[in-house]
Amino acid sequence: MIYKVLKKQNIGKSCIVCGNKNELGLKSDFYELENGELVCVCNTKDWHQSYPGRVHGGISAALLDETIGRAVSIGDDQVWGVTVSLELKYKKPVPTDEKIYVVGRITKENRKLFEGTGEIILSNGDIAATAHGKYMKMPIDMIAGEEFGSDEWFENPDDVEYIEIPDKK
Ligand SMILES: CCCCCCCCCCCCCC(=O)SCCNC(=O)CCNC(=O)[C@H](O)C(C)(C)COP(=O)(O)OP(=O)(O)OC[C@H]1O[C@@H](n2cnc3c(N)ncnc32)[C@H](O)[C@@H]1OP(=O)(O)O
Secondary structure, X not given: OEEEEEEEOOEEOOOOOOOOOOOOOOXXXXXXXXXXXXXXXXXXXXXXXXXXXEEOHHHHXXXXXHHHHHHOOOOOOOOOEEEEEEEEEEOOOOEOOOEEEEEEEEEEEOOOEEEEEEEEEOOOOOEEEEEEEEXXXXXXXXXXXXXXXXOOEEOOOOOOOEEEOOOOO
């Protein structure tokens, strides 16, 4: 299905999931969609493997964690959180050297906590993993320190207006 992109989120410098200067990272892009969900798009690499050809389960967890954790900032980019708990179900192998999509959304939110769900969708539409995460809201200076600024967190614009996400099987 094709979704209109409302906004591309900022990226970090060194983050394992989104950092553009992390040579071993996933260099993921995050897009806020018209339906209120967030999609992460990235290309898995050989060095993200556990068994040959198969992405490490911890990498899948990191992708789902960040996608759900970022979904809370749709509409208010000053809301940040730290992960309190994260539960995954690994349903199919995530291949290395493949473009994948991670979709997340917030399911519950109050002043202190938020919860969300997400899934990794392979290019053929298979759902490879699902997750439920719980996060505690926290000001960014409490998470990352007073020095957190524009050299750590910045725009990474592109001209993507629509994203086609494989139909889930
Ligand atoms: C450059 C940027 C790069 C990338 C950025 C990407 C963007 C974002 C991506 C995000 C994705 C990546 C994100 C990451 O990778 S974050 C990295 C992984 N996570 C962490 O590091 C978190 C580590 N844990 C902690 O710091 C503490 O345990 C926290 C802060 C979570 C709680 O601390 P603490 O235990 O001291 O809490 P409190 O005593 O102050 O209690 C406060 C209140 O909270 C209630 N409570 C506590 N626990 C729970 C619970 N389990 N369920 C329900 N409620 C709970 C508690 O009852 C109390 O309520 P009340 O009694 O006041 O009513």
